[in-house]
Amino acid sequence: DHITYDDLVGQENSQTRDQVLTTIAWWQKSQGLTVPGTTQDIVGTPWHPDDLYMWMQERQRRHEMAVGVYRVPCWLPDDEQGEEVPGKGRMRATLPEVWPVATLVALKKDQGSDVFAAQRELDPIDDETAVFPRKQAVIWPRDKQPPLETLWISMTVDPAISLNKWADYTALAVCGFDLDNRMHVLDLRRGRWSEGKTVDEIYDAFARWSGIRAIGFEAIGFAKIYKREITREGEKRGTFLPITTLERDTRVHKTSRIRALVPLWEHGEIILYDDLLALDDFLEEAQRFRLYREATHDDMLDALADQMQLRARPHKGASTPEWLIDDPILLERQRTEVAIQQAREEQGLTPLDHASLKVARNIRLYYQRLDDER
Secondary structure (H helix, E strand, O other), rough: EEEEEEEOHHHHHHHHOHHHHHHHHHHHHHHOOOOOOOOEEEEEOOOOOHHHHHHHHHHHHHHOOOOOOOOOEEEEOOOOOOOOEEEOOOEEEEOOOOOOHHHHHHHHHHHHHHHHHHOOOOOOHHHOOOOOOOHHHHEEEEOOOOHHHEEEEEEEOOOOOOOOOOOOOOOEEEEEOOOOOOEEEEEEEEEEEOOHHHHHHHHHHHHOOOEEEEEEEHHHHHHHHHHHHHHHHHHOOOOOOOOOEEOOOOOHHHHHHHOOHHHHHHHHEEHHHHHHHHOHHHHHHHHHOOEEEOOOOOHHHHHHHHHHOOOOOOOOOOOOHHHHHHOOOHHHHHHHHHHHHHHHHHOOOOOOHHHHHHHHHHHHHHHHHHHHHH
């Protein structure tokens, strides 16, 4: 009629996504031992942002589980009786007879902020240990978004193709890069979508954001599942998407790819908008991400990291006078670019940005070489 679970989560079973989810599944299966009226005590301290204890508290906050939470961290904010702690403000120890504030500060230096936050503060999602601290997020109102024609815009899709039980989200990101190379996250969505629903979401985003230059798609997932589906949908709609497959270097872990976003985040160069569909979920996902352990969900971060393979900086500027160019190759390139822009102007089309013009120039020169060979 009563079960006590003591320290189900430890360092040894909380380092990977599979271990975290296996522990949760073990507890769920153990509920078959109970009878009506059985009570339970689940005692322990968290090790991972998504481990059993954090998972239960999250479900309790969402009113999905009837559970009482007795949570006593080592210290609490107290402006009147607290002692100053660097980076925390004034804190009051909850058991000063054994663990006074000065002792806790010294212990934090010995253990490190990440272990201390989890084991002593009972908060492995603490902003101090976060790779993407929530307080550094740059969120603009939509009316501050720059005009789309001034941005280089691309879409990336991170499909849920893995058979692992945690890979249950597909993420889609539309980003625009401005003249200062800042990433404007124009659209961000995530869902447990079927292949057909995923293709619908891609077409919806493509129609909403005019000027998308390329759609980056993980190569293996595209070849295995989506190539035929997207081709069929393109034939039906009469609109074919500019798909660019992204190869994965198996020697580079996903964590390393996501880490490329850190400098942009720290310098405020990733700009989010307050009406993004998945803004709250993304901020939670980003705050839970850690370099030293696997996250249960990092789909949207992975989609943004893929943008780094597609980004380009838009450019506006006059051509260099020909008499200043002494390299015949550079002169040929400029003359080709001028001819392309003039042809677009004659057809009533908008000028190409720098990156698109470079692609168009290379294509024209390639066909010109073929003609010369013939």
